[in-house]
Amino acid sequence: MLRIKYDDKITRMFLIACLVWGVLGMSAGLWLALELASWKFNLGLPYISFGRLRPLHTNAVIFAFGGNAIFCGVYYSTQRLLKARMFSDVLSRIHFWAWQAIILVGGIGFLFGITQGKEYAELEWSLDLVLALVWVVFAINFFGTVARRREKHLYVALWFYIGTIITIAVLHIVNGLAIPVSLTKSYPVYAGVQDALVQWWYGHNAVGFFLTTPFLGLMYYFVPKAAERPVYSYRLSVMHFWALVFLYIWAGPHHLHYTALPDWAQDLGMVFSVMLLAPSWGGMLNGLLTLRGAWHKLRTDPILKFFAASITFYGMATFEGPLMSIKSVNALSHYTEWTIGHVHSGAIGWVGLLVFGMIYWLVPRMWRTPLHSQALANAHFWTALVGILFYVVSMWIAGITQGLMWKEFTNEGVLAYPNFLEIVTKIIPLYWLRAFGGSLYLGGLLVMVYNVARTIRSAPAFQDEEAMVPEAPAVPAHAAPVAQYWHAVLEGRPFALAILTTVVIAIGGIVEMVPTFLIESNVPTITAVKPYTPLELEGRDIYVREGCYNCHSQMVRPFRDEVARYGDYSKPGEFVYDHPFQWGSKRTGPDLHRIGGKYNNLWHLRHLDDPRLTSPGSIMPAYRFLLESKLDLSLTPNKIRVMRQLGVPYAKEVETECRTQAQTQARSIAADLEKDGVKGMADKEVIALIAYLQRLGTDIKWRETGPAAASIQAPAPAPAVAATATTSTHPSKGAGI
Amino acid sequence: MEEKDKILETHQDNDGIQEYDNPLPGWFLYLFYGCVLFAGLYAPYYVGYSHAMATAGGGGANLSASGGDYLASVRLEEAARAAAPTVELKGADLIGYLKSPASVSGGETVFKANCVACHGDQGQGVVGPNLTDPFWLHGGSPQAVLASVSHGYPDKGMPAWKNVLGSEKARMAAAYVISLKGRTVSSPKAPQGDKEP
Numbered sequence: 001m002l003r004i005k006y007d008d009k010i011t012r013m014f015l016i017a018c019l020v021w022g023v024l025g026m027s028a029g030l031w032l033a034l035e036l037a038s039w040k041f042n043l044g045l046p047y048i049s050f051g052r053l054r055p056l057h058t059n060a061v062i063f064a065f066g067g068n069a070i071f072c073g074v075y076y077s078t079q080r081l082l083k084a085r086m087f088s089d090v091l092s093r094i095h096f097w098a099w100q101a102i103i104l105v106g107g108i109g110f111l112f113g114i115t116q117g118k119e120y121a122e123l124e125w126s127l128d129l130v131l132a133l134v135w136v137v138f139a140i141n142f143f144g145t146v147a148r149r150r151e152k153h154l155y156v157a158l159w160f161y162i163g164t165i166i167t168i169a170v171l172h173i174v175n176g177l178a179i180p181v182s183l184t185k186s187y188p189v190y191a192g193v194q195d196a197l198v199q200w201w202y203g204h205n206a207v208g209f210f211l212t213t214p215f216l217g218l219m220y221y222f223v224p225k226a227a228e229r230p231v232y233s234y235r236l237s238v239m240h241f242w243a244l245v246f247l248y249i250w251a252g253p254h255h256l257h258y259t260a261l262p263d264w265a266q267d268l269g270m271v272f273s274v275m276l277l278a279p280s281w282g283g284m285l286n287g288l289l290t291l292r293g294a295w296h297k298l299r300t301d302p303i304l305k306f307f308a309a310s311i312t313f314y315g316m317a318t319f320e321g322p323l324m325s326i327k328s329v330n331a332l333s334h335y336t337e338w339t340i341g342h343v344h345s346g347a348i349g350w351v352g353l354l355v356f357g358m359i360y361w362l363v364p365r366m367w368r369t370p371l372h373s374q375a376l377a378n379a380h381f382w383t384a385l386v387g388i389l390f391y392v393v394s395m396w397i398a399g400i401t402q403g404l405m406w407k408e409f410t411n412e413g414v415l416a417y418p419n420f421l422e423i424v425t426k427i428i429p430l431y432w433l434r435a436f437g438g439s440l441y442l443g444g445l446l447v448m449v450y451n452v453a454r455t456i457r458s459a460p461a462f463q464d465e466e467a468m469v470p471e472a473p474a475v476p477a478h479a480a481p482v483a484q485y486w487h488a489v490l491e492g493r494p495f496a497l498a499i500l501t502t503v504v505i506a507i508g509g510i511v512e513m514v515p516t517f518l519i520e521s522n523v524p525t526i527t528a529v530k531p532y533t534p535l536e537l538e539g540r541d542i543y544v545r546e547g548c549y550n551c552h553s554q555m556v557r558p559f560r561d562e563v564a565r566y567g568d569y570s571k572p573g574e575f576v577y578d579h580p581f582q583w584g585s586k587r588t589g590p591d592l593h594r595i596g597g598k599y600n601n602l603w604h605l606r607h608l609d610d611p612r613l614t615s616p617g618s619i620m621p622a623y624r625f626l627l628e629s630k631l632d633l634s635l636t637p638n639k640i641r642v643m644r645q646l647g648v649p650y651a652k653e654v655e656t657e658c659r660t661q662a663q664t665q666a667r668s669i670a671a672d673l674e675k676d677g678v679k680g681m682a683d684k685e686v687i688a689l690i691a692y693l694q695r696l697g698t699d700i701k702w703r704e705t706g707p708a709a710a711s712i713q714a715p716a717p718a719p720a721v722a723a724t725a726t727t728s729t730h731p732s733k734g735a736g737i
Numbered sequence: 738m739e740e741k742d743k744i745l746e747t748h749q750d751n752d753g754i755q756e757y758d759n760p761l762p763g764w765f766l767y768l769f770y771g772c773v774l775f776a777g778l779y780a781p782y783y784v785g786y787s788h789a790m791a792t793a794g795g796g797g798a799n800l801s802a803s804g805g806d807y808l809a810s811v812r813l814e815e816a817a818r819a820a821a822p823t824v825e826l827k828g829a830d831l832i833g834y835l836k837s838p839a840s841v842s843g844g845e846t847v848f849k850a851n852c853v854a855c856h857g858d859q860g861q862g863v864v865g866p867n868l869t870d871p872f873w874l875h876g877g878s879p880q881a882v883l884a885s886v887s888h889g890y891p892d893k894g895m896p897a898w899k900n901v902l903g904s905e906k907a908r909m910a911a912a913y914v915i916s917l918k919g920r921t922v923s924s925p926k927a928p929q930g931d932k933e934p
Contacts, residue, residue: 080752155751221754230755234745239761271776278769285765414903419851564900600894603855603864614854614864676864703891 006079010092012366014072015359017100018065019449022355025060026442032057033435035621036588037428039611042621047111049621051547055122056110061347062120062210064103069355070214071095071138074161076362077221078142081158083151087144091137098134102127113545114184117580118199120206121175125186128176135172139165146494154491156237160217162494163245163501167209170505175202179642181635185541187642192575193260193523196583197516201252201509207343208248211351216244216283219311222358223290226303232289238487240282245501247276250508254325257334258557259583260572262522265512266327272508273325280318287311302377306357309385313349317342332407335553335587337427338399341392348441349388356380356448363452372454376447383444390437398430402587407561415564420590425617526573529699531648532692534636534658535665539692541639542685543582546623553584554593554696567594568702577648589620596698601669602676604690626686631666633659665691826908835879835912844913847906851898860917862926865895869920874930877918883911 034041035050042049075092079085086092106123109115115122123131142165146158175198178186190198224231231237253261253269288311291304298304320342324333333339364371371377405423408416417423490497516522532540543549556562558569570593575581603614609627611618636658644650654661669691670682681687745756826834834840848860855865866874875885887907889897899907
């Protein structure tokens, strides 16, 4: 018999980090909600303008709040389930501090516009690299503990942890591949359609393997602990684990329905998303039915209340998800606030409530003191619940309102609401309601922080590490569990389990990605599509830096209303030089793929200076600082060089001449503005942005031929675009003079 | 179900967590089978359907086959247009319409909602030209103004309004613009184009 100590200090550290980042990340979220309700909350500061603050919010909530919660629960439960102290205290500490450092540096970077411009993967290549290393540290620490375990059998929670560790590594590395331009700037190796596919394969599985599988693992540990009930069904856990990890990985393309992604990939994404309902509900059932026989405790025990509500939200969100993946539903729901509502029933319903329950359970055990106040914990539960309801319901209404208004036609055959702004202003009251719901939820969290702080303050003094000291025999290798089921064999062999998981998650990704990359007919070439001029490329980087993609899509779907509102629908071949793609996922503002040539340069200048000048009542932030800041061309040659490495067909000379080319084009736009009385803009950032906006979507001459003509009258496949294959790439193109 | 709530003996040492080995609820199994069945039927159906639409419409493979849905919706649009033909006014009818007070006051609403951002709240001109002075880039006759409003000059930043607002509202907006001629405004934009009497 051996006495060992668990490392509980690391659990306490992650727990506190989780609370701190939770407050910060959700405060940023609340501020964003206010920015949408009234543009004034942007305060005219570049750093917190909507497009820069949103990545901070999403990353802080997912990777800082969610991440620290995962590590807190994983470090606690893994040691106990394996009857072993963590493999290395040093690795645990490196993991902890490096994780916080990445978030801090990355978060500050977002405020300065350092971003890769891909949702939930905004961290630049240098931090991506550190992140990958930290993940490896975590993996070594985890599998090292597994190797030294004293309990042969791996409990279901651990399968989910293993699935998480492997899949997140694969996703992060494949999606993060990029060529650096400087320490804080890079271009992804993929472009356009491929980049979109890889990004949403990553994006959806960040939901699947960062916000679902680890938390299901935590559920399998903490719910039976708190309820003091056996897990409802072992068989169900086997079935839903494997089905979940296999099916999830295919579902990414449902973020790209009706886009320029090949249809077969969209259909696969949809079909697998619908099937995903079953394993998801398997998890929900196993969670809820474990609470059977403990329902009476729910009345008094806040922890069980949090767990029951969390699992219910999980069930709701995993029903809503497959529903929204059905193409005909998605036609309405995509780009609307409905998506935002959906993601929050997952994030603050399922994940948030589960984390709170876990923390209320852990704090008294980790600090060896009863919770300061049960009443406050109950109050937290109810405010959080009411907060979520306000949030989700207001976003449902807003999303469906938007979707219907965008699509409505009059009898005369024109859009009923041609002015996009009219639809924006219509839902502003709902933005206020959402902000109200969000502040309730954040308020509840603050109550919890207070409650936990009071508990910690009254905790007895610690003698270094306050670890429990159970007696645990080392398991002899032959003491394998009697194999009642075939699966039990795997449960004693963690490395076989890990390899099998890798194979299972690889299938979906390979089937979807390899053909999209290799088969040319998936992205037919359009000869008229040319690389951006150096100035336009700089403008595009400003677009990425300011996070315009957080409010604007660049993807006109082939629907009558979108073609009438924006112009000819987007073709796969138009994005071949877009590193990264900027299709966006939300239309707070109108689609911009066909914005080129819609307005003159002066309009754009005034609109960026203050959107209210041209669009009274607009909620877009003002970008006055772009009219003041000087355009920096020092990296342009590097950028062109990297683009050439990525296969963008710039002539070799462009690398040396790009600055002059950019200045010439800038002067011609400035000259046009000067005719309208605006002076001194030639060397300002705004010129590059205008050049980019005026170029967007103009390589295909749809304005001349008309969108319907371009697509309907073409008798055979290719000519629709080939017929318009003449274009000039002259630098002053799009200058609108 | 005699198996119900049987504790799995082999899994005793999960830090004190026990597991039942309950069978999966029947309705849940059917849900699972149902989803798989749906997937099996939907994929061939949808792929076949969109392929048929795309080839029928001539969109072909260069469009994502979603083009099929698009073509279908455009056909619906054409049918709707044919059912409700728009009235095109000509000659004296048109002039009468453009001068009528009802059109002008209707046009004011349209103008306030869609034009002031570029032409100013009094038509004095901002991004777009002053509409109250006698200078015109594209002609100041009622027909010319209507043509400007209807078809626009997209490359110069003046949208084509007929397809956006419909011909009725575009005509009203033109009527209002015509009524603006000669109005005195504060801070007018400098003249653009040729002077017309």
